[in-house]
Structure formats: C-alpha cells, structure tokens
Amino acid sequence: MATKAKIGVLGASGYTGSELVRMLLRHPRAEIAMLTADRRAGQAMRSVFPQFSPFDLPTLVSIEGQDWSTAGLDLVFCALPHATTQKVLKDLLAKAPDTKVVDLSADFRLSDTSAYARWYGHEHHAPELQKEAVYGLAEIHKREIKKAQLVANPGCYTTCAQLPLIPLLKNKAIETDGIVVDAKSGMTGAGRSAKEAMLFSEVSEGFHAYGVGGHRHMAELDQEFSAAAGKEVIVSFTPHLVPMNRGILSTIYVQGRRGKTPEELHEILLNFYDKADFVHVLPFGETPQTRHVRGSNWTFIGVAKDRVPGRAIVISALDNLVKGASGQAIQNMNLMLGYPETMGIDQVALFP
C-alpha cells in the first residue's frame, strides 16, 4: 500500500480549514495528523462541525506551544488570518525545516514585501521566507510549484480573474488598458468569525459593492497580470457581496488587440486549457453560473460578444472555498508531493 503523507491543518475550525478536512478525508494519500484552532482549541472536531461525527479526527489543539520538531508532519496547510501565518511559519520551519507548506492566506502572495506593507498596513514579519515562496496558481506556475517548499495559494477573487485573463495577456491578444473585472462573492469568502456586517439582516435581500477602488486583491492582480503581459497592467476591480454561501462570478470586459475578435479570444482560451484538469471553457456564447461549480474544484469560463465593437465579455465562475481556496491548496499539495494533480479533488459540482 502506498504511504500516506502526514498532514497538519492550521485553522481547522474555520471555513477553509474545515473544507480542507472534508476533502482530505477522501484523499487516498493523506493522513490528517494535526488540526489546530484558536478560540476552539481543546474541542473535538465533531463538536465544532457535526458533519465530521462519523470520522475519527484529531482533537483541535492550539498552535501555541506545539513542538514542531517532533510532530513529524510532511505538509502543513495554513488556513489562518492574514499576518498570523508569517509568525507561525518562522517558528515551524526553524524546528521542522523539511515540512512543506501551502499557505491559504495572503501572507506570501506578494513577492515585493514593500507592496505587502503598503496594502496590508504593516511590515512583513518573515521577508526571508517570502523570497522562497512560489505563487500557487497551478495552471500557470506548475513547474515551480512541483519544486517548492512554501506555496502561497492565490486569493479567491484573483483566481477567478486570472484564469481567464492570463492566457489572453500572455498571448498579447487584448488591450492592457481598460480591463474591467466586476466580481461577486458568496459570504463564506469573509470567513467564519462573527462580524456585524455579515449578519443575515445586514446582507439578505440585497447586495452591495465594497472595497471600491482599493481592495487588497488588486496588488495580487497587478503582480500577476504585469508578469504575464511583460509590462505594467492595472485593471479596474470591484468586488460585491452576494447573500449566498459559496461561489464567485466575475464578469470581465476586454478589448481585442489588433482586431482580435471575441471568437478568437475564445479560441485562445480553449487551446490554453485544452489539457487542464480544472478549467473548462464553455462553447462560445454560453455563460457559467456559480451553481455549475459549487463544491467542485472547477473554474468554468464563458466568452461572448459585446455589442461594443471589438469588445468581449468573459465570465468566470468558481467555488471560493474549493478552487478559490482549499481545493486549489490540495491541488498544490498533490504537485508538491508528486501525486496525480487531481487526486482527492475530482468531485463533480453539487446541484442544485
């Protein structure tokens, strides 16, 4: 029987942490060896999440006081709030230097630590680790991820915007000025901790834009789009909060470059993702919905013609907790540990 990797999930009492546990329970090469929490440390996983009652899972422990040198973990997922992972990893990697890490927070996504300080409002606590981190968008950076020790899992909004736009930018098929990303997210994107703005009475029966003109995911988009285009690219990006649990839908407006038609942009995406396991480009003119990808690691992309000459409307949909976070994190784990990329994450979407 093939050996199993010993896995730790830091932040297992949160939304992305519990989603990791849900999927790892069905992963044939993963053994869940450690689960951590903060306020819920000391509790059984089944008491925090009754859906896990049938399974024998480790009790939630605090990160404080862990002896990483004896924990014997092969890989750790960090599903912790921003700025927490930086401090935890300094200690963990000093004591257990062979442990691989997939960080779901934004702590290691920005290669420029001064950009991090600008967008996150404090100096980076582990700039030396940032130098080693590999940006974990598997469809674009697979080769580097396979060799990495520390992978920075991309943000949920940024994954949804990058998967359609990066192939178009790499092929110089669209104008780099005037790109508009209009994105909407379900509420689990905001995490499980209580916040007044997330009360049912504050969000139901309506939806609203936030972070207008200045959401922190812009820094990540600037970095990755500029690298793909080989020149500085700044896009308009506006997130919206929608009263549903899971899902992100991005409606993206682009202008074909040098006469490229929407049909030709569609063809570029079809070719780029021809062999991709988790990106599906719909027939021209068809548009995806969040319900088509809910609970799955898929991103669906649709391309349609705008009535404005030369402009295409590109729509992408993913589940923020799966391809936008935990599914993508396990996809990265698979690459880092030399497992088949789809292992344990090939679920089809839940419907309805």
Ligand SMILES: NC(=O)C1=CN([C@@H]2O[C@H](COP(=O)(O)OP(=O)(O)OC[C@H]3O[C@@H](n4cnc5c(N)ncnc54)[C@H](OP(=O)(O)O)[C@@H]3O)[C@@H](O)[C@H]2O)C=CC1
């Ligand atoms: N939700 C999403 O769709 C996405 C989230 N992300 C990112 O992933 C990370 C986790 O997000 P999410 O699961 O939504 O967050 P949650 O708020 O749902 O969970 C946070 C987890 O971290 C623990 N925690 C909180 N503070 C500390 C601390 N100071 N020390 C140790 N543990 C702590 C919590 O423990 P306890 O509950 O016991 O207090 C909980 O287990 C975040 O960085 C987020 O930005 C990335 C992509 C998508």
Ligand SMILES: CC(=O)N[C@@H](CCC(=O)OP(=O)(O)O)C(=O)O
């Ligand atoms: C709905 C909602 O609040 N979403 C979060 C994004 C969550 C995410 O993916 O991003 P990070 O990992 O960068 O936090 C937000 O807008 O901050």
